[in-house]
Amino acid sequence: MTTFDDLDRKILRELERDGRLANIALAEKVGLSPSACLRRVQELEKSGVIKGYTARLDPAKTGRGFLVYVTVGLSEHTKAAQETFERAMRNAAPVTECHNVAGAFEYLLRVEVENLAAYKAFHTDTLGTVPNVRSITSYMVMGSPKDIRS
Numbered sequence: 693m694t695t696f697d698d699l700d701r702k703i704l705r706e707l708e709r710d711g712r713l714a715n716i717a718l719a720e721k722v723g724l725s726p727s728a729c730l731r732r733v734q735e736l737e738k739s740g741v742i743k744g745y746t747a748r749l750d751p752a753k754t755g756r757g758f759l760v761y762v763t764v765g766l767s768e769h770t771k772a773a774q775e776t777f778e779r780a781m782r783n784a785a786p787v788t789e790c791h792n793v794a795g796a797f798e799y800l801l802r803v804e805v806e807n808l809a810a811y812k813a814f815h816t817d818t819l820g821t822v823p824n825v826r827s828i829t830s831y832m833v834m835g836s837p838k839d840i841r842s
Contacts, residue, residue: 696741699724703732704741708840711745748841756786756804758832760811764799764819765827773824774798780822786814797827808832 696704702722706713713721719729736742751757766773774792781790781801789802805811811830819828 700732700736703729703736707733707742751804755806758805758807758811759836760803760805760833761831762801762803762819763797763827763829763831764801764825765797766799766824767826768824769798777822777824780818784814784818786810786818797829 699722703718706718706721715730715733716726718733719726722729724732733742749756751759764777766777777799778790778792781787781799786803786805787801788804789800791800792798793800803811803814805814811832815828815830819825
């Protein structure tokens with residue numbers, strides 16, 4: 693585990709808000725010289741704390757404005773069954789997150805598609821064809837009062 697000080701936390705907070713922030717502006721916001729700030733950012737990158745930089749896209753404008761969380765239960769609890777399911781989800785473009793969880797079901801998925809018809813097709817043609825899927829429960833998102841991805 694990496695140890696952070698307050699300056700590292702400030703840097704990370706600012707970069708989470710705007711990953712394209714220029715080093716000079718970042719240094720000013722966190723109260724460091726540009727060279728000291730750059731060294732800290734490079735160390736955070738090198739240590740793997742900062743895994744990369746991405747663009748946040750508008751889901752509605754990219755045809756992925758219909759968000760569904762899906763719980764999936766498997767009929768077999770074998771390594772082979774899990775690997776088969778996980779491989780299928782890695783290859784399924786609408787699945788933006790797949791988490792193996794403890795509890796009443798094995799997987800929690802975040803699925804982003806254009807509309808209900810596209811979700812129905814994913815549900816039938818993808819989830820419905822994966823071996824050992826015992827149960828599927830869908831939770832359509834009606835609003836997101838807090839989503840740090842936006």
